[in-house]
Structure formats: structure tokens, C-alpha cells
Amino acid sequence: MSTRHERRRYRHEASGALLTYLVDIEDPLDAHALLQRAARYWCDGLSTPPHRECVTCGVRMPGKKHVGALLLTTPAIIKPTTASVVGVCRECWLVRDLSLEAIERKATEVLQAVVPNGRFEPHQDTRR
Numbered sequence: 001m002s003t004r005h006e007r008r009r010y011r012h013e014a015s016g017a018l019l020t021y022l023v024d025i026e027d028p029l030d031a032h033a034l035l036q037r038a039a040r041y042w043c044d045g046l047s048t049p050p051h052r053e054c055v056t057c058g059v060r061m062p063g064k065k066h067v068g069a070l071l072l073t074t075p076a077i078i079k080p081t082t083a084s085v086v087g088v089c090r091e092c093w094l095v096r097d098l099s100l101e102a103i104e105r106k107a108t109e110v111l112q113a114v115v116p117n118g119r120f121e122p123h124q125d126t127r128r
């Protein structure tokens with residue numbers, strides 16, 4: 001139980017250009033207006049076709065009860081105004097217990113399509 005609690009929310013910097021947040025579907029995201037708005041908008045679209053699919057296994061999620069977590073991505077700037085959202089089904093999140101790394105890896109191709117000029121680069125520290 002404790003591991004589930006600990007991994008409730010992740011924040012991860014991907015290749016210096018993007019921030020990703022992996023959050024439980026029940027996370028209210030009260031401190032993150034942008035993420036909260038993006039998550040709500042995404043959830044509002046769940047019941048209308050085309051149905052959203054789990055980013056890691058591809059199962060259809062025709063309602064919020066099928067969703068386990070959301071992977072939100074924003075540009076790594078001071079005040080981002082856009083956030084992309086992909087969903088992870090309950091099976092992948094609660095039963096298969098996929099790691100952030102596994103989910104991010106699967107989500108990369110999806111994110112590349114939605115992030116303007118989005119391009120995942122090999123992680124390297126170019127700041128000196």
C-alpha cells in the first residue's frame with residue numbers, strides 16, 4: 001500500500017525541454033491549475049467517441065472508472081500554457097504496476113505528435 005501512496009505523483013524532467021507528471025486519476029491537482037484543467041478536459045472527452053486508449057496497452061477507456069493514471073506533459077518553461085495528456089488504464093496502473101520509465105517510454109511516440117516541435121532527445125546535460 002505504501003508504494004502506491006509514494007508513487008501517487010511523479011515529476012520528471014525529460015530531455016530538458018519537457019516536464020512530465022504521472023498522477024493518479026483521483027489526484028485533485030489543486031496546486032496545478034494548468035494540469036487540473038488539462039486533466040478535466042481530457043476526462044470530459046472520455047465518454048464520447050473516439051474513445052481514448054491506454055497509452056501502454058491500447059485498451060479502450062470509455063469512462064473514468066477505466067482510467068488509473070494520467071501522464072501530463074508541459075514545456076519546461078516558467079509559465080507553461082499548454083499541457084498534453086495521455087491516459088493509463090487501471091490494469092496497467094494498479095495491476096501491472098508499470099514504472100514511470102515504462103509508461104514514459106510508451107508515451108514518447110504519442111507525445112512527439114502533440115508537443116509543438118516536440119522531439120525527444122537523448123538525455124544529456126549541456127549546461128556547464
Ligand SMILES: [Zn+2]
Nearest residue numbers: 054057089092
Ligand atoms: Zn493499459
